[in-house]
Amino acid sequence: MNRRIFGLAAAGGLLGLVGLAYVGYEEHAHETGWSLGPAHSQPVTQPIAFSHKIHVGERGISCTYCHQFVDKADYAGIPPMSTCLACHKGIDVNALKDTSMTTADKKAELAKWISQDAPGSATLKDPANPPKWKRVYDLPNHVKFPHKVHVWALRNAPETEKNEARLTTDLKGSGIGDTRTAATCLTCHGDIYKMPVVKQDVDLIRMGTCLNCHHQKGAVTDCFGCHY
Structure with a gap:
């Protein structure tokens, strides 16, 4: 009888551990997208x-x-921002036309990070604080x-x-x-x-x-x- 009770208790404990592991897995999966269930x-x-x-x-x-x-x-x-600037230093951000490719919002967004006093002189405004991709x-x-x-x-x-x-x-x-x-x-x-x-x-x-x-x-x- 005692062995049976012990066996049931052990099985219950094992199921509990599996349940906790699954809950932890699902929480991590929700954050990372690594899941067996439906995702988007x-x-x-x-x-x-x-x-x-x-x-x-x-x-x-x-x-x-x-x-x-x-x-x-x-x-x-x-890539580091130096890779981006290798091309963008020769582009006058402010002179770009507002098209579907380069809207005013995107130009303003770039201006937050890149300083350009003249074409060909683009630099990162704050080298110690580059964009965090x-x-x-x-x-x-x-x-x-x-x-x-x-x-x-x-x-x-x-x-x-x-x-x-x-x-x-x-x-x-x-x-x-x-x-x-x-x-x-x-x-x-x-x-x-x-x-x-x-x-x-x-x-x-x-x-x-x-x-x-x-x-x-x-x-x-x-x-x-x-x-x-």
């Missing part, structure tokens, strides 16, 4: 309204010009995701080759450089060169999506391959 793509409000549609889709700037570590490190990397994809701490490994693994994948053909057609005349790396980005991030505001692709960060891709590519599927 939400835009992330950045300090400056940076448009991939303009910079990549219209200006033809390669992904690796800004995200320099995309195929070299575990993270893609956020927010991560769009922020995975839980227990997930391993080495960015460079995935870029190189997908570089010659059939879907990447299809993306490159489409990208080359869509951006013909834009002058974009490394189309193969850019096409690799599209495999996971979607048509980012068409996005004025980058949104999180919730399907991308589901565990099932990861496992399906790993199964298809013959990649590791054991727990310790992707989790700490």
Whole structure:
């Protein structure tokens, strides 16, 4: 009898721990978007309204010009403002016409961060306090995701080759450089060169999506391959 009571108590305690773990998981999932349940793509409000549609889709700037570590490190990397100023120092922000690309609001937004006494003299107003960009994809701490490994693994994948053909057609005349790396980005991030505001692709960060891709590519599927 005592053994039965002890067994029931142990089972109840285990279920309680599982319940607490699930509650904690759901709370973290709500914050990060890493969830097994329904989720929605939400835009992330950045300090400056940076448009991939303009910079990549219209200006033809390669992904690796800004995200320099995309195929070299575990993270893609956020460019420092010096990278932005390399181009913007030659642009008179105040002289830009108010169009759908450059509205008065956007000019005012840039003016908060960039000081420009004359064309070609743009500087960051407060070098000690640059814009704090927010991560769009922020995975839980227990997930391993080495960015460079995935870029190189997908570089010659059939879907990447299809993306490159489409990208080359869509951006013909834009002058974009490394189309193969850019096409690799599209495999996971979607048509980012068409996005004025980058949104999180919730399907991308589901565990099932990861496992399906790993199964298809013959990649590791054991727990310790992707989790700490």
